[in-house]
Amino acid sequence: MNSNITITLFLGATVLCSSACIRKHPVAAVTTHVVVHALTSEDKSLSGANAKFYKALNAMATGDASAMDAIWSHAGDVTDLGPFGGTLVGWNAVRAEFKKEAAMKLGGEVECYDLHLVEGTDWGYAVCTEIAKGMTANGIKVAPKFRATNIFRREDGDWKLVHHHTDLSPELQNPTGGTAK
Template structure:
């Protein structure tokens, strides 16, 4: 395994912690890993596209506000790779989300692709595409 791949694998452990905080309504840890330099994009599970670092961060903060403490999430990585300046992972994000206004946690499975780039010595999230995982109809 290359140094870049090992570094990204280590980073993905932090990414899991960031995701757990986010689904509990805390966007702060995500703020440390989102891109500060353009471009940045977000394709939300609810549809639509957000472009620009400020706009993407604003949307992440807004969406985190929909969650309540006590939610859980797991990133099931199907594939990931890293080079000198770009990395990605793709897989399934499973959650039991406590949503504001909902009496019970909501089970959720998303197909996710995230792309990261190096900004200084850190990996930064520059693109997230997430949509609901649906079972194929036979």
């Protein structure tokens, strides 16, 4: 419960702070297509962390969920609200779902477009449009488009993902057997 309150308060404060910052210091809209294959492991920027998440997400579609370990925080307060539906709370629940999704080896890819980043000292977030190409567990080709929010926290000098939220996708909901609550 405290994690939900903390995230809600953080999101509310972020919106208020962002609105105030935009009034004082206008920020141009950033239209970006994140190219995940051009990353270096030394990129410690918020933009680099966001791109590493999409690289890890695409590796997961090939059956390898291990890269998610490096980009996500392993804390009990992380949350994932993916296109399959449900709310996952805590690293153990999020990691277990990633393992199930990776085991399906659905292939495809997700790309991040129209990226907008806001970076603070210890917190930052990315808002983008995810465009996916892949298949359902039933072998049906899909190409959903999602709005997505990624929230990062600095841990030991590195940006770690603590929250990922995308729109629901009716054609993708619950492909791993309903473990999400």
